Amino acid sequence: MVDVTHGVAAPVPAAEVGDVELYHPRSWVTKYVFSQDAKVIAIQYSLTALSIGLVALVLSWLMRMQLGFPGLLSFIDADRYYQFITMHGMIMVIYLLTALFLGGFGNYLIPLMLGARDMVFPYVNMLSYWVYLLAVLVLVAGFFVPGGPTGAGWTLYPPQAILDHTPGHQWGIIVMLVSLMLFIIGFTMGGLNYVVTVLQGRTRGMTLMRMPLTVWGIFTATVMALLAFPALFAGSIMMLLDRLLGTSFFMPSIVSMGEQLKYGGGSPILFQHLFWFFGHPEVYIVALPAFGIVSDLISTHARKNIFGYRMMVWAIVAIGALSFVVWAHHMYVSGMNPAFGFFFATTTLIIAIPTAIKVYNWVLTLWRGDIHFTVPMLFALGFIVTFVNGGLTGLFLGNVVVDVPLSDTMFVVAHFHMVMGIAPIMVIFGAIYHWYPKLTGRMLDDALGKLHFWVTFVGAYAIFFPMHYVGLLGVPRRYYEMGQTAFVPSSEHTLNEFITVAALIVGAAQLVFLFNLFWSLRHGRPSGGNPWRATTLEWQTPTTPPPHGNWGKELPVVYRWAYDYSVPGAAEDFLPQNQPPTPQTP
């Protein structure tokens, strides 16, 4: 640390980047539709992801109606139910969460937080969105093709995914696989941008260890996604060939309805390996941006520096690396060698260490902080609670002996919804309430926001807490209806009705949020440039919302880390990253 200059009063001249470097839009179409501005692309990504997410929300209502009140909606037959499950899972995990965190928040926040004018390859960035949109449209087309979308479950396990009698085996599975491949191609284009921008686009003084944790989270998640998505890509191509050309990558010899099928020699387990080699990192691809964002929300709204910044960075990197060696914990019941199970259980439990470090650091950041119960803060607190909750049941399921009886029960459903459904969604909401003023120059309505939070938070518990219990009773997941079983008491059905009612209420609360988004666009309170009095660069732009190019003539120069809140002796309770040091505050 010899090159550190303490208390240098003279500000360093900013690196000026000529305006000519940027592509400037000349028409309405290039400004709002085929835009190369990362901020517009971010909004396009976010709106597309939220729209398709609404479809998945409606699907979850329909599933819950079937589980809580079987037969009430007569159009839900077993095939439809499986199609709803599949599409709900696939949309939520990939087309909503991944796209929103990386394509939405990544595009908006990386250039702004690093003091860059834009992503390094704006044209490729634009293509990324349009390929993503195409992927979404192909996915939606699945609802309209003959036979409907695939009903193979979001894991698309062969052989059943492409056998006759699985709903959507005609066209649905083809459309699904093509859509996934498009998504991966689009994501790779965007991901290259996010990574290279973090590596090359940082402004003067923005060292890696001065980056806000949001950028660290998105950066690490992008690297992981770039390395993990090829596994899904390879799996998708091979399954597509199995379906279309009759190859046997994954299809074993099968006798179906007394008839020998043309397949032979494929290995279904091979697909599971490929799928989960992608699927497990995917959990952290969603979680790491959430970890990063929530760190910034907590620090800003508790007016306190983040506790253990270095540990937070190391933990993010460690989680990213470890998440590549745990994939087979999704396959304990696939008949694999018990020695492998032991290895993967060990690595799975080791991940709990960096994760726990992060949780402790969030809690210690709150400790004796000046906590403002703003809506973003409420959602951040909601995240900590739900994430710890889901993480603890993860410790149950990570152990082979506990997992074997719980596998394929509603307990698993409750676990992953808590840890990678509710928890990241809490962060997404918190982040939208937090950054909406920067996007629009107006605040979201506070009262509606608090209503939205409390109904969502309490409602999520009302849905998923009982579900753990249902799972412990042994109720299997993926069942269209239970029928008569000796081991499930009739009171379980009452619980199911309760869960369904809670799910409908939580869903309705999201409509309040949507209303708030559009209503505040015009009627929200004007926010000014930095309503939360935050330190990071995106709040220091000369104008709000920031124009194309973000910074006017000069790029900001960074003099300090991102968490200078409540610094003793400072005039204000926050010091922006681009505020030059004065002799009083070394």
Added chain:
Amino acid sequence: MSAIVIFMALIAAIAFWWLSRQRLTAKPWLEVGVIGDDIGGGRPPTWPKAKIGLSVFLAVAGSLFALLVSAYSMRMAMADWRTLPVPAVLWLNTILLILASIALQTAVVAGRREDFGGVRSTLLVAYVSSLAFLAGQLLAWRQLVASGYFAAENPANAFFYLITAIHGLHVLGGLVALSRTTARVFDEPRTPLPQTIGELRLSVQLCAIYWHFLLLVWLILFSFLMHWANDFVSFCRAALS
């Protein structure tokens, strides 16, 4: 899945090597002022961004090929594996791809000497030999189909077609970039303006890097298709146990 695990370990080693040079042990809360480092310090970055972008892309493509090799070797390890005869034309194709790679490397060297006549001819050699490589791969397919080795017949055939097809598509994608580079070099006068020389050199260099990558991947895939690699793996296994 050992191939992909080894690949990931390699990526992790590179990542940690890079991170270890990024002052990750710094205490940013104690450091106020402008800190000098490569990018944040305002010095021009040592690597052009296109080169970093390409390297990241190679990591992605490398991951895809490592996964294919993993799947292939996993399937091979099962008892009922039946190999298919590898057409002799693959040897010729391998030589063609090596030739393309050498030609592009020569183009890079020529570009460094500002000998743009040399760049032109070597780019053309690389272009033609890459096209010939693709034609040779198609020929190999036709020979296999003619002798009745269809993709749907058994997994060994399916893997052969899949792996060669994905590699071929990557060559095809590279050819798009190579055509653009070649067209640009031919558009410029034989002694280009000083400001365009840098850009031309970079384009040629990026093509060369990509071709070396494709060659490396092909040699690994070829060794698997020729079953040298699994002989090697079983030799290692025997040596370990």
